[in-house]
Structures are given as C-alpha cells and as structure tokens.
Amino acid sequence: MKKHQLRLSMLGITLTALLAIAGGGLVSVVHSEGKSAPGAEIKIDNFSFGPATVTVPAGSVVTWTNHDDVPHVVASEDKSFRSKALDTDDKFAFTFTKPGTYTYYCAIHPKMTAKVVVQ
Amino acid sequence: MPRFIRQNQEKDGIDRRGFLKCMAWAGTGALCVVQGGILKSFTLSALAKEPKMGMQGELSFVQISDSHMGFNKAANPDVVATLQAAVAKINALPEPPAFILHTGDISHLSKPSEFDTVDQVLKEASAKTIFYVPGEHDVLEDDGRQYLERYGKGATGGGWYSFDQKGVHFIGLVNVLNLKAGGLGYLGEEQLKWLEDDVRHLKPSTPIIVFAHIPLWSVYPDWGWGTDDSARALSYLKKFGSVSVLNGHIHQVMQKVEGNVTFHTAMSTAFPQPAPGMAPSPGPMMVPADQLRSVLGIADVKFARGQHTLAVMDSTLASPWRF
Numbered sequence: 001m002k003k004h005q006l007r008l009s010m011l012g013i014t015l016t017a018l019l020a021i022a023g024g025g026l027v028s029v030v031h032s033e034g035k036s037a038p039g040a041e042i043k044i045d046n047f048s049f050g051p052a053t054v055t056v057p058a059g060s061v062v063t064w065t066n067h068d069d070v071p072h073v074v075a076s077e078d079k080s081f082r083s084k085a086l087d088t089d090d091k092f093a094f095t096f097t098k099p100g101t102y103t104y105y106c107a108i109h110p111k112m113t114a115k116v117v118v119q
Numbered sequence: 120m121p122r123f124i125r126q127n128q129e130k131d132g133i134d135r136r137g138f139l140k141c142m143a144w145a146g147t148g149a150l151c152v153v154q155g156g157i158l159k160s161f162t163l164s165a166l167a168k169e170p171k172m173g174m175q176g177e178l179s180f181v182q183i184s185d186s187h188m189g190f191n192k193a194a195n196p197d198v199v200a201t202l203q204a205a206v207a208k209i210n211a212l213p214e215p216p217a218f219i220l221h222t223g224d225i226s227h228l229s230k231p232s233e234f235d236t237v238d239q240v241l242k243e244a245s246a247k248t249i250f251y252v253p254g255e256h257d258v259l260e261d262d263g264r265q266y267l268e269r270y271g272k273g274a275t276g277g278g279w280y281s282f283d284q285k286g287v288h289f290i291g292l293v294n295v296l297n298l299k300a301g302g303l304g305y306l307g308e309e310q311l312k313w314l315e316d317d318v319r320h321l322k323p324s325t326p327i328i329v330f331a332h333i334p335l336w337s338v339y340p341d342w343g344w345g346t347d348d349s350a351r352a353l354s355y356l357k358k359f360g361s362v363s364v365l366n367g368h369i370h371q372v373m374q375k376v377e378g379n380v381t382f383h384t385a386m387s388t389a390f391p392q393p394a395p396g397m398a399p400s401p402g403p404m405m406v407p408a409d410q411l412r413s414v415l416g417i418a419d420v421k422f423a424r425g426q427h428t429l430a431v432m433d434s435t436l437a438s439p440w441r442f
Contacts, residue, residue, distance in 0.1 A: 046399045046400040046402065047342075047400035047401060047402065048400070068400075068402055069192040069193070069194065069402055069403045070227075070402055070403065071227070071228055071256070071259065073259065073260075077300045084260060085228055085229065085259040085260055087228060088192065103300060104300075105300035105301065107298060108255040108256070108259065108295075108298070109255070109343055110298040110299060110300055110301060110302045110303070110343065111301065111302070111303070111340075111341070111342065111343040113300055113301050
C-alpha cells in the first residue's frame with residue numbers, strides 16, 4: 001500500500017473503532033435494563049405527578065415528561081433541582097446521587113406535590 | 120325598571136341565589152350591581168332609556184386578563200386573534216376607558232416575543248395607558264426579572280405598586296412569586312408590610328381597588344385558586360368603606376361580596392377553564408370552535424362617586440355591547 005493510502009486506512013480503522021466504542025457506550029446507557037443506569041419515568045398529567053412517590057436506588061436518573069397543555073416547572077423543596085419551564089412533551093431529567101427523600105412540586109402550580117425516595 | 124332579586128337572603132344580607140342568576144346573565148351583557156348588599160340587575164337597554172339610574176360613571180376602565188400569548192393548543196390555536204377581538208371590544212365602547220388593567224398571564228411561557236406581541240396588539244386599543252400585574256406564566260424562569268424590566272417601572276420589590284385616579288386608590292399586588300410547595304398564591308412579608316404602610320394614612324372614605332393575578336379569596340384551594348396570606352392583606356383594608364378586588368387566573372367570572380369587600384375575577388382572552396371541581400384539573404377547557412368567543416371576554420368597570428361599589432360589566436367576545 002502507498003503511504004497515504006495506509007494513513008487513510010489507519011484513520012478509517014481508528015475512526016471506526018472510536019465510533020464502535022462510542023456507539024456501544026451510547027447503547028448501554030439508553031438501554032435501561034437495570035444493568036447500567038437505573039431510572040424512573042414520571043408523567044405530568046392533569047396537574048399531577050404520576051406516580052406520586054417513586055423509589056429509586058442512588059445514582060438513578062429520573063425523567064419527567066409533561067403531558068399537559070400548560071407548562072410546569074419541576075422544583076425540589078430543598079432547591080437541589082429545578083427544571084426550566086416544561087411545555088407540552090418537554091422532558092427534564094435529574095440524576096439522584098445522594099440517598100434521601102426529595103419532596104418536589106410544580107413551582108408555578110405549587111399545589112402539585114410529589115416525592116422521590118432515593119435509597 | 121330594575122329587577123330586584125330578593126330570594127334566599129341569609130344573615131349577611133347577601134342574596135346568593137340571586138347572585139348565580141345574575142352571573143348567568145353576565146355573558147349576555149347584563150349589568151350586575153351590588154348596592155348596599157343587594158343585587159340589582161339591569162339590562163343594557165333599560166339603562167339606555169333611563170340614564171340617571173345611578174350608573175353615571177366618573178371613572179371608567181377595562182379589566183382584561185390571561186392573554187397567554189404563545190399558547191397554541193386545541194383549546195385556542197389563535198390567541199392573537201382573540202386578544203385582537205378583545206381590543207375591538209374595548210374600542211367599541213362609546214367612550215374610551217381611562218386605562219386598561221391587565222391582571223396577569225400576559226404571556227404563556229415568559230418569552231420576549233410573547234410579551235412583544237401583546238404590546239403590539241394592545242397598542243391598537245383606544246386606552247393608551249395599561250397597568251399590569253404578573254401571572255405565574257410571566258415569571259417562569261427568572262424570578263420575574265424580565266417582567267419587571269418591561270412592566271415594573273415605579274414598582275417595588277416583586278412588582279407591587281399603587282396609584283391614584285380620580286380619588287380612587289389602586290393597588291397592584293404580586294402573588295405569583297416564591298410560591299411554597301403545597302401552597303396557593305403568596306404575597307409575602309415584604310409586600311404585606313409595604314401594603315400596610317401604603318394605606319395607613321388614607322381616609323376610610325377613599326375607594327380602594329386592589330388587583331392581583333391569583334384570586335385573593337378561596338375560590339377553590341384544591342386547584343390552587345386562592346392566596347395563602349390574603350387575609351392579612353385584607354385586614355389592612357378593613358377601615359375602608361369600599362374595597363374592590365379584581366383578579367384573573369381562573370379564566371371565568373366569579374364574584375363574591377364579604378362585608379365591605381367585593382371580589383371579581385375576569386374571563387381570559389385566550390381559553391376558558393372548567394368551573395371548580397367540574398373536571399379532573401384546571402387546565403384549558405375545550406369548547407366547540409363556534410362557542411369559543413362566548414367564553415372569553417373582558418370587564419368594563421365604572422366607578423361612580425357616591426356609589427358604594429363598582430359597577431362591573433363582564434362581556435364576552437361573542438356578544439356585542441348593546442347600547
């Protein structure tokens with residue numbers, strides 16, 4: 001092989017290898033089968049969080065999705081997390097690293113309350 | 120001849136069944152007036168024939184509310200058009216109102232473009248002076264900084280202020296900031312202290328009009344329709360003979376009389392919401408497209424010297440003024 005061809009093919013192999021590693025990494029995070037990043041899904045619907053209490057192990061990613069026709073803002077009472085304004089179908093994800101009980105509410109409709117229990 | 124509703128009077132002299140009857144007429148352009156605790160209703164045509172029925176307004180203004188600029192879901196895909204219809208209603212009044220009061224939720228998502236659009240549409244109104252108070256949709260991400268920059272000149276703290284017009288003292292309150300988990304609307308210590316000072320030296324005969332976004336009485340706490348510390352605010356107004364409270368937030372007309380205080384909430388110009396408890400949640404309520412404008416509207420408010428209370432006329436975007 002000529003020098004530049006060899007370099008190109010080396011580059012090609014390196015890139016492919018990198019993509020494979022990256023791609024593989026992505027796949028294992030997205031696949032939440034309880035093996036890599038555990039998580040929970042919370043639906044915001046009819047001005048309420050469902051489920052109202054969610055229990056997860058430390059290190060979990062909890063994802064909120066807003067299904068209402070009005071925006072909501074997910075905010076913890078202890079100020080450890082607060083989403084931007086979530087319009088319809090917007091999501092907010094937070095990784096809970098420390099165990100504890102996190103009471104949260106909607107910052108603009110504060111009657112909406114719920115909690116995440118991290119073990 | 121005015122019709123006096125005299126059913127179901129309880130000890131406080133407030134005719135509740137009559138109230139409901141009167142409110143049902145509100146959408147048709149009838150006028151409900153509280154005089155001495157008794158409701159009287161007048162049709163506009165009767166008023167036109169007898170102009171001296173005590174409705175000679177000395178101060179006339181309009182309340183609009185909940186324009187939610189930026190909302191685009193099924194309940195109303197075109198909130199610009201309905202806000203323009205509200206402006207057309209204002210401009211159809213025989214005399215331009217002295218000013219407009221907007222009781223909040225100007226925008227839907229606190230976006231600059233949304234505020235800009237409302238400003239543009241309201242520029243077409245015959246009344247060039249507009250007073251605002253923010254709704255929770257106007258202070259979504261920045262503790263109200265953007266709202267204050269745009270509408271809070273001359274305001275204190277979170278945007279509360281007062282002004283006088285023709286001897287009537289107007290107070291704009293902010294009850295949508297620092298909301299507590301599980302709570303309702305919230306005024307807070309700083310604002311309450313300001314309010315106490317603001318009215319301290321006013322004569323008890325001064326008519327008071329308070330305006331704020333979330334109702335200052337418990338309309339329906341389960342849906343957040345109330346303000347946790349409003350009782351303290353109202354206690355500072357006890358000495359006044361005439362206090363009127365104008366609110367928005369619930370996207371429907373509700374009225375209540377409690378001693379010297381009359382409460383009124385306005386319709387939205389964007390979308391209706393269900394009556395308390397009549398739906399799983401207070402979200403936007405769908406109505407058939409041809410009925411939408413009959414559940415949106417504005418309030419024409421007249422203050423007449425010597426009258427105990429305001430004359431408030433709620434009128435929908437579908438009904439023409441009948442003069």
